[in-house]
Amino acid sequence: MKKIHIIGLGLLGGSFALAAKKIYPELEITGFDSDSGNLDLALDMQLISRGLAVPDKDTDIVILATPVDTLFALLEKTLDQVGENTLVMDFGSTKDQLCRQMSQHPKRQQFLAVHPIAGTENSGPRAAQADLFDGNVMIICEMEKTDVHLKGMAYEIFDALNLRLRFMDPKDHDLHLAFVSHLSHATSFVLGKTVIDKTADERNILDMAGSGFTSTVRLAKSSPEMWGPIFLENKSNVLEAFDSYIEHLTAFRKKIAEDDIDGLKADMREANRIRDILDFKE
Template sequence: MKKVHIIGLGLLGGSFALALKKSRPDWKLTGFDKNPLHLETALRMGLIGEKRERPDSDTSLVVLATPVDSLYALLDQTLGQVGPDTLVMDFGSTKDQLCRQMAAHPKRSQYLAVHPIAGTENSGPQAAEEKLFDGKVLILCEMEKTDVQLKGLAYEVFEALNMKLRFMDPVDHDLHLAFVSHLSHVSSFVLGKTVLDKTRDEKNIFDMAGSGFASTVRLAKSSPDMWAPIFFENKKNVLEALDSYLEHLSHFRNLLAQGDAEGLHQEMTEANKIRDILDLRD
């Protein structure tokens, strides 16, 4: 029987627990969350069998599913608590800074940097979904630095969750995620704030909000506790993505202001090409 300890029992940590319980019911799951309500909810839901502030020294796997600004200190602390046969991995959305911080750690070979491309706008253990990871992409960074025996355990877990593995350099990971994930969240937060400001004058504006608005602003419901640290951890790349976005937004506005119907139509036609890429992915 393997022991798995999860720190951070929100959407990702809770969903991981549900999926692992389903595929490996004989494994023992313990966990901890600094939010007492989250911890009690996770216990009540059966996400973990026992609450524990620290993992046993003979734990096989420790998963860190906490905000990115807490991960290095938590990694250092956790690696100091576990034995030599324990793998520790994090689910953080940024990887470059964390991998650089871990480069000279004496237990670097017991760490694996992973990022599941899975999630919803909801948060907390009550948002956990058993199939959240099923068929989703899992990005692995610097796997060559992880002990070969511990990599075997990692592959067993990823196979149990039915995840598609992709290998990336941490620098490339953070740059690409800034454009395809982090920018989407910034845009959604700002759109939500823009519309909320407008409702101060026009109380019935939401009566006219259809499915297009709902899908575009959905990410604005995401947890600021999780996303503000992501933006700051990946500040350089997020700013680059924002500058590019603002440039395109300004160009679009100018075409509209100048009455350039042909130019505006061409701009939208070019954007339509994203459909081909997304269709291929599906």
């Protein structure tokens, strides 16, 4: 592997560039970002060596790390541009619709649908971290539809980055992510807005914000440009997650209203089980 091209030079794209350069010092990394400021910054930070609107024909892997609502058109365009020995991967947080849209593409075998379960609430090239992917999960969908030799390059770099591979059906991926990722981001945004609306004096928020509030609302600092499209692309699953969450929240509210201390404690003990699950995962 000699050359990688990254489209979208924010947190994920930039972090992948840093990690790949650390492991493969001789690797040439080119890139592009529709935000000229991000592109200039990525060049200044030496995340990429050259800014290219179109990847070179001899590029081994092209990575698409842009908002999910841009991926279908960008993926089609990119596949049309690359040579027959180039693999194209997307880092999008939704997979079902994209995989269905790409099912009949003549170069479908050159596409690998992946989703790194890694990130922070920060965005842009300055948010890039060389160790962002280390030890985390990379979900791969419909791997059987990708050329075996091309996806071998991806597996090689995933292994070098210490990523743990998980293979999922695109529909299952989107449903599960709606509950464990998309819902948590949405509720964090709503919590942040609720507190801001209630407290006109922002200093009061800062003065009274403890670690519980800070950790719970952390995701509200995430990029609306990235998360707005995710909520709409995964609309049906996100709404299902919301319905379940609202049902549980309403039941919890009812127990408070009725002074049902035993019911409250029972619900909280049930929720405490998440600690064992997360401890086991870690």
